[in-house]
Amino acid sequence: MIERKLLFTGATGAGKTTAIAAISETKMVRTDVPNSDPTVSKALTTVGLDYGEITLDNGEKFRLFGTPGQQRFAFTWPILSRGAIGLIILIDNSAADPLADIVTYARGFQPLIESAACVVGVGRLETHVRPSLDDHSRTLASVGLLCPIIPVDVRQKADVLLLIDILLTQLENKR
Amino acid sequence: MEFLTFITCNVSPRDDLLLRSMIRLLNGQSKRHWRPTDHGHADLCFQGAANPNDTSESALAVVAKHRVSLVSGTPGANEIALPLHVGNVLTTLNRVADALAASALNADAPQRAPTPAARAQVEFALVRWPDWSLLQQDSQFLRLATVLASRSADKQGLADRSGVSLECCQRFLTALAKEGLVRAALSEAEPPAPEVGGSPIVKLVAENAESAQASLWSRLRRRLGIGQPTPEARAA
Numbered sequence: 001m002i003e004r005k006l007l008f009t010g011a012t013g014a015g016k017t018t019a020i021a022a023i024s025e026t027k028m029v030r031t032d033v034p035n036s037d038p039t040v041s042k043a044l045t046t047v048g049l050d051y052g053e054i055t056l057d058n059g060e061k062f063r064l065f066g067t068p069g070q071q072r073f074a075f076t077w078p079i080l081s082r083g084a085i086g087l088i089i090l091i092d093n094s095a096a097d098p099l100a101d102i103v104t105y106a107r108g109f110q111p112l113i114e115s116a117a118c119v120v121g122v123g124r125l126e127t128h129v130r131p132s133l134d135d136h137s138r139t140l141a142s143v144g145l146l147c148p149i150i151p152v153d154v155r156q157k158a159d160v161l162l163l164i165d166i167l168l169t170q171l172e173n174k175r
Numbered sequence: 176m177e178f179l180t181f182i183t184c185n186v187s188p189r190d191d192l193l194l195r196s197m198i199r200l201l202n203g204q205s206k207r208h209w210r211p212t213d214h215g216h217a218d219l220c221f222q223g224a225a226n227p228n229d230t231s232e233s234a235l236a237v238v239a240k241h242r243v244s245l246v247s248g249t250p251g252a253n254e255i256a257l258p259l260h261v262g263n264v265l266t267t268l269n270r271v272a273d274a275l276a277a278s279a280l281n282a283d284a285p286q287r288a289p290t291p292a293a294r295a296q297v298e299f300a301l302v303r304w305p306d307w308s309l310l311q312q313d314s315q316f317l318r319l320a321t322v323l324a325s326r327s328a329d330k331q332g333l334a335d336r337s338g339v340s341l342e343c344c345q346r347f348l349t350a351l352a353k354e355g356l357v358r359a360a361l362s363e364a365e366p367p368a369p370e371v372g373g374s375p376i377v378k379l380v381a382e383n384a385e386s387a388q389a390s391l392w393s394r395l396r397r398r399l400g401i402g403q404p405t406p407e408a409r410a411a
C-alpha cells in the first residue's frame with residue numbers, strides 16, 4: 001500500500017520544523033522545548049517528531065514528518081521511512097561539520113533514497129559559503145549516492161516548494 | 176593524451192558542423208580522444224555524398240586509415256545513418272578506435288565485425304550532481320539535471336522526458352561534458368515490459384498501484400501549485 005507521507009531530516013537546527021510549518025495547513029503539533037544542549041545555540045528544539053498535514057483535492061490527507069534530528073534517535077529512521085514517497089535532507093552549512101552531516105543522513109536513509117527519491121537543501125550559505133555545494137556533491141558521490149543538491153532558506157515557502165518539486169520530478173522519471 | 180584524427184569529405188556543411196560538435200561533445204566519453212584535421216592524413220574519414228562529382232581535389236587526396244560513409248538507408252558495415260545521431264557517432268568512433276588498436280597489434284587481422292554493443296543505444300548518465308553555477312547557466316538546467324539524476328537517457332530521451340528542447344538538452348550535455356560530469360553508458364534497446372506475475376489479477380493490482388502513485392504525485396502538485404508533471408507522467 002502506498003502511504004501518503006514525506007520525510008524531512010537533518011541535524012538539530014537544520015530547519016525541519018521551519019520547513020514543515022511553511023507548508024502545513026494544520027497548526028504544527030509543537031513538540032519544541034527549551035534546548036538544554038549547550039553546544040547548540042538554539043532556544044527551542046524538537047523532541048520527538050514534527051508533524052504537519054495537507055489535504056489533497058480528493059479529501060485525502062498527505063502527511064509531513066520531521067524526523068528527530070539527534071543521532072541518538074537514528075533507530076526510528078527505518079520505521080519512519082516505511083512507505084514514505086521520499087526524503088528531504090536539510091543541511092545547516094554553519095554547523096561544525098556539514099559534510100559529516102550529509103554523510104550521516106545519506107547513509108542513515110540509504111534504503112529510502114535508493115527505493116524512492118531524495119533531495120538535499122543546504123541552508124545558511126549566505127553566511128557560510130564553505131563547504132560549497134560542489135563539496136557536498138563530491139561527498140555524496142563518495143558514498144555512492146547521487147541526489148539533487150540546492151541552496152535553500154526554508155523560511156521561504158518557495159524554497160520548500162522547490163525541494164518538493166524536484167523530489168516529484170525524480171519520482172515521475174524513475175523507471 | 177594521445178589522440179586520433181578525423182576528417183570529413185563531401186559532407187554537407189550542416190552534417191560537417193554536426194559531426195564536429197558531436198565529436199567535441201563526446202570527447203571524454205569516447206574510448207579515445209578525437210580531433211579534426213584539415214590536411215590529407217587522418218585516422219578516420221567521414222565520407223559523404225554531398226557532391227558526388229567531386230573526384231579531383233581534396234576529396235581524393237585524403238589518406239585515411241578508415242572510411243565511414245554517411246548513408247540515408249539502413250547502414251551496413253562502415254556506414255553511419257543519416258540523420259546523424261550522437262549515439263551512432265559514439266559507437267562509430269569507438270568501433271574505429273578498437274579496429275585501429277587491433278590493426279596496430281596485428282597488421283593482417285581482418286576488420287572486426289561489429290560487436291553486439293554496436294547495436295545498443297548510448298545513454299548519458301550523471302557522474303555526480305553539478306555545481307550550482309552550472310545549473311544557473313540556463314533556467315532549464317536544474318530540471319534537466321533532476322531528470323538525468325533519476326535515470327540515464329540519450330539526448331532525445333532527455334528532451335522527451337523533460338519537455339525541454341533538443342537544443343537546450345544539447346547545451347546542457349555539452350556543459351556537463353566540459354566538467355567531466357557525464358559518462359556514456361550503453362543500454363540495450365529496451366526489452367518489452369516483463370509480464371507481471373502471470374495472472375490478469377496480479378497485473379491489474381500492479382497497474383493500479385502504479386497509477387495510484389502517479390495520481391498522488393499530480394494531486395500533490397495541484398495542491399501545492401508546483402508546475403506540471405512531465406509529459407510521461409501526464410500520459411500515465
Ligand SMILES: Nc1nc2c(ncn2[C@@H]2O[C@H](COP(=O)(O)OP(=O)(O)OP(=O)(O)O)[C@@H](O)[C@H]2O)c(=O)[nH]1
Nearest residue numbers: 012013014015016017018045046069123124153154
Ligand atoms: N539565517 C538563516 N536561518 C535559517 C535558515 N534556515 C532555517 N533558519 C532558522 O534556523 C532555525 C531552524 O530551526 P528549526 O526549524 O527549529 O530546526 P529543526 O531542524 O527543526 O531543529 P531541531 O528541532 O532542533 O532538530 C529557525 O530559527 C529558522 O528560522 C537559513 O537558511 N538561514
Ligand SMILES: [Mg+2]
Nearest residue numbers: 016017045046
Ligand atoms: Mg525541529
